[in-house]
Structures are given as C-alpha cells and as structure tokens.
Amino acid sequence: MRLLHTSDWHLGRSFHRVSLLDAQRAFLAHLVATVRDRDVDAVLVAGDVYDRAVPPLAAVELYDSALHALADLGVPTVMISGNHDSARRLGVGAGLMDRAGIHLRTDPVTCDRPVVLHDPHGDVAVYGLPYLEPALVREEIGAERADHAAVLGAAADRVRADLAARPAGTRGVVLAHAFVTGAAPCDSERDITAGGVASVPAAIFDGIHYTALGHLHGCQTVTERIRYSGSPLAYSFSEEHHRKSMWLIDLGAGGEIAAERLDTPVPRRLARLRGRLEDLLADPAHEPHTGAWVEATLTDPVRPYEPMAALAKRFPHILSLGFDPDDRGDDPVASYARRLAGRDDQQTAEDFVAHVRGSEPDPHERLVLREAFDAVRAAAATAERD
Numbered sequence: 001m002r003l004l005h006t007s008d009w010h011l012g013r014s015f016h017r018v019s020l021l022d023a024q025r026a027f028l029a030h031l032v033a034t035v036r037d038r039d040v041d042a043v044l045v046a047g048d049v050y051d052r053a054v055p056p057l058a059a060v061e062l063y064d065s066a067l068h069a070l071a072d073l074g075v076p077t078v079m080i081s082g083n084h085d086s087a088r089r090l091g092v093g094a095g096l097m098d099r100a101g102i103h104l105r106t107d108p109v110t111c112d113r114p115v116v117l118h119d120p121h122g123d124v125a126v127y128g129l130p131y132l133e134p135a136l137v138r139e140e141i142g143a144e145r146a147d148h149a150a151v152l153g154a155a156a157d158r159v160r161a162d163l164a165a166r167p168a169g170t171r172g173v174v175l176a177h178a179f180v181t182g183a184a185p186c187d188s189e190r191d192i193t194a195g196g197v198a199s200v201p202a203a204i205f206d207g208i209h210y211t212a213l214g215h216l217h218g219c220q221t222v223t224e225r226i227r228y229s230g231s232p233l234a235y236s237f238s239e240e241h242h243r244k245s246m247w248l249i250d251l252g253a254g255g256e257i258a259a260e261r262l263d264t265p266v267p268r269r270l271a272r273l274r275g276r277l278e279d280l281l282a283d284p285a286h287e288p289h290t291g292a293w294v295e296a297t298l299t300d301p302v303r304p305y306e307p308m309a310a311l312a313k314r315f316p317h318i319l320s321l322g323f324d325p326d327d328r329g330d331d332p333v334a335s336y337a338r339r340l341a342g343r344d345d346q347q348t349a350e351d352f353v354a355h356v357r358g359s360e361p362d363p364h365e366r367l368v369l370r371e372a373f374d375a376v377r378a379a380a381a382t383a384e385r386d
Contacts, residue, residue: 001119003173004035005247007046007214008231010084012059015293016319020233021058023267027232028066030265031246035075038248038262042117042124043070046214046229047082047131047177049090071100078115080128081106082177082214083192087130105175106130108137112158114172121253123170127159131177131192131215135375148192149200152178156204163207171255174205177214180222188217188236193344193373202226209255212247219245224257232264237295237320240270268293268317274324277304281314295320301327345373 011024035043050059070077079102081087091106103115105128114125132155134146143154156174163172179185179192181199192198192215202222205211211226217239219230229247234240244266250258271289273280274297280286294315298307303323311318343351349369353361361369 001117001121001124001171001251002039002041003044003210003212003247003249003251004031004038004040004042005044005046005212005227005229005249006031006232007177007212007229008048008082008217009045010048010051010231010233010235011063012055013051013235015233015235018293018319020267021062023233023265024059025062026265026267028062028069031232032066032069032073034246034248034262035070035073040075040248041119042126043075043077044126044173044175044212045077045079046175046212047080048084048214048231049079049082050085052084053086053089067097067100067102071102074101076101076103076115076117078103078105078126078128078175080104080175080177080214081130083131083133083190085131103128108132108141108155111141111155112162114159114162121169123167124173124251125163125166125170126173127162127175129155129159129174129176148178148198149204152176152200153204156208160207169253171209171251172207173251174208174211175214176205176211179215180213180226183213183216183220183222183228184218186217186236186242187238188231188234189215191344193346210249210251210257212249218242219247219261221259224259227259233267234270237270237272237293240272271295273297273315274299276300277307277310281310286314290315292317294318295322297322297324299324299326301325346370349373 014020049063081090087106091104094104097104108130111127111129114127117124117126132141132151134148134151137151138146141151141154143150159174163170179199181201205226209225213226213228216228217231217235220228227247230244232244234242234244244264245261246264248260248262269292271292272295273286273289277298277300280296294317296311296318308321346369350361350366
C-alpha cells in the first residue's frame with residue numbers, strides 16, 4: 001500500500017507580514033497532482049491543518065477545495081487535529097465526510113477505531129491520534145498522569161489492543177501529533193510542554209508498522225518506522241536550511257517500509273544575513289540573496305540611520321531587521337536578552353524568582369510554577385476547543 005504522509009499545513013499563516021495563501025494553494029495543488037501521478041492509495045495528514053483555532057475564511061475555503069480535489073480522486077484521506085487546530089471545529093461533519101473518503105479523527109476517545117483500508121495483501125488499519133492535551137484528556141483516555149508520555153502511551157496501548165484483535169497479518173499505521181525524543185525542533189512550533197516535559201519516547205509506538213508524525217516542522221526520520229514529514233512551507237527563518245517535503249511510503253505485505261522523500265514547491269528562498277550595514281550593502285557574497293526573503297542582523301556598534309530603507313534597495317524582500325552590536329559593553333538590555341535566549345517559560349520564571357529573592361526556587365516552588373503554567377495552557381486549550 002502506498003501512503004503519502006504530510007502534516008503541518010498551517011493554512012492561514014503568514015510569513016512575517018507576507019501572506020502565504022498562494023504558496024499554500026500551490027502546495028495543495030502539488031499534493032493532489034502527486035496523489036494522482038504516483039498512484040497513492042491513501043493520504044495521511046498528521047495535524048495542524050490550520051494555523052489557529054478560528055482560521056480566516058480564505059484558509060477554510062482553501063481547505064474545502066483541497067478536500068474536494070482529494071475526494072474526486074477517490075483516494076482515502078485520514079486527517080487528525082493538531083495543537084494549533086480546534087479539534088471540535090475541524091471535526092464538524094466528520095460522519096458525512098467519511099462517506100466521501102475523508103476521515104477526520106479529532107476525538108481522543110475514538111483513537112482505537114481505525115480507518116480500515118485494503119490491498120491485495122490484506123487489511124491496513126489506520127489509527128488517528130489527535131493532539132492530546134494532557135490536562136484535558138487524561139481521564140477520558142485512561143492515563144495515569146497528566147503528561148504527554150502518559151496520555152499518548154495510554155492511547156497507543158488502546159491502539160495495540162485493537163490491532164491485536166484483528167485478523168492475523170493486519171498492518172497498523174498511526175498518525176500522531178507530538179514531540180518525540182531525539183527529533184529536532186525549530187522556532188516556528190508552539191511549545192507543548194506539560195508537566196515540565198514536552199517530548200515522548202519513540203518506544204511508545206512499538207508494534208506499529210508505520211507512525212506518521214506531525215508537529216515538528218523539519219522533515220526527519222526518528223526510526224525507519226517513525227517519521228516526521230515536516231511542514232510543506234517554511235514558517236520561520238530558523239527553517240532556512242530545511243528541505244521541505246512529504247514522505248511517500250510503500251508498506252509491504254509483511255509491514256516492510258520503503259520511503260521516498262518528495263520535495264514540495266518553494267515560493268521563495270530564505271536568507272539570514274549578519275554584519276555591519278556597509279558590508280551587507282556592498283559585499284558581493286550576498287548577491288545570491290537579493291531575491292530571497294531576508295532576515296538581517298546588524299552588528300554596527302551604533303544603530304545606523306534608517307537601515308531598513310537602505311537594505312530594501314538591495315534586498316527588496318527583506319522582512320526582519322535586528323540589532324546585535326559587536327561591542328555591547330555592559331548594556332543591561334543586551335545581557336538580559338542573552339540570558340533569556342533559548343529558555344522556556346518555566347526556566348524564565350525560575351530565573352526571575354532567583355533574581356528577586358537571591359536564591360533558587362526549591363522543588364516545591366518549581367512544582368507550583370509548573371502547575372501554574374500547565375493550568376494556563378489547559379485553560380487556553382479549553383477555550384480553543386469550545
């Protein structure tokens with residue numbers, strides 16, 4: 001059986017101030033053409049279909065047209081909700097869409113009810129595990145703790161139990177939206193830390209023939225049977241060196257995997273440039289980047305006059321401008337920014353307590369902070385879900 005694995009469309013998202021709607025339309029046209037031209041048997045969309053819980057109308061219309069195009073090909077599509085989606089909104093009409101071969105899986109309780117596909121070698125059971133917010137789904141999924149490993153592990157246990165009860169030789173495929181330990185994140189993904197931990201071990205998916213992951217925007221292979229397709233487009237300058245793609249997976253009679261990486265259309269290259277304004281404007285080495293979307297970081301010791309206007313003459317698609325002087329001296333703002341770089345909310349809060357009080361928070365205080373952040377995250381997820 002030939003599967004096309006994609007995820008993280010983020011329909012409705014812009015890149016800084018530039019709308020990506022046309023680029024997303026081009027990607028979806030490319031996806032449909034790939035399904036047709038490469039004889040794909042099923043499409044797997046591993047979450048974050050939209051960029052936010054209430055997407056703009058243009059994004060909804062683009063989603064609707066893509067589903068119609070896939071349904072017209074007669075190729076089943078299995079889709080789960082991600083942490084950016086509103087599961088309830090995305091799941092509206094799921095029963096009716098099933099009849100057209102579009103299978104939406106947004107309810108955690110139904111994670112062990114697969115879409116059963118068939119090929120000459122037997123059945124392929126495709127299980128959709130939507131994004132599981134630990135504080136919201138712990139009880140309904142039967143998890144022991146409110147963290148990602150516990151809730152995803154409980155869901156995977158239910159999947160394995162159902163798969164074991166099916167006819168011998170049934171192959172199992174899982175879609176999940178999570179951060180698996182060992183994979184590489186980037187700046188454009190929303191933090192999903194819960195209980196102080198964001199990632200889950202790959203062993204959670206043991207016994208599954210293929211796991212199609214979403215959430216991380218870089219295409220990567222965790223194991224031969226566990227892969228991220230990554231986002232089809234770049235959504236931050238941290239993805240400058242990403243090769244955007246989808247996975248074409250051939251699932252053999254005994255569950256063997258053959259994977260081919262298929263590139264997706266690139267609307268415009270990205271470039272991160274750093275240096276003094278005079279050098280960025282004159283250095284011939286930067287000539288290949290004049291047509292790219294540019295993020296420039298100026299290292300001049302004194303902020304130049306109207307640098308954006310000057311840079312735009314050479315780089316007409318410049319989108320972001322930052323300042324990081326070579327000689328910062330004792331600039332307190334700069335040193336504070338350096339201290340915060342790469343630190344999550346929990347670490348920043350703990351640093352603040354230590355700074356104000358003069359001593360690090362003790363284990364109980366760390367737990368209080370963690371529970372507070374988890375409660376805020378759960379409240380935000382509840383608001384989106386409602």
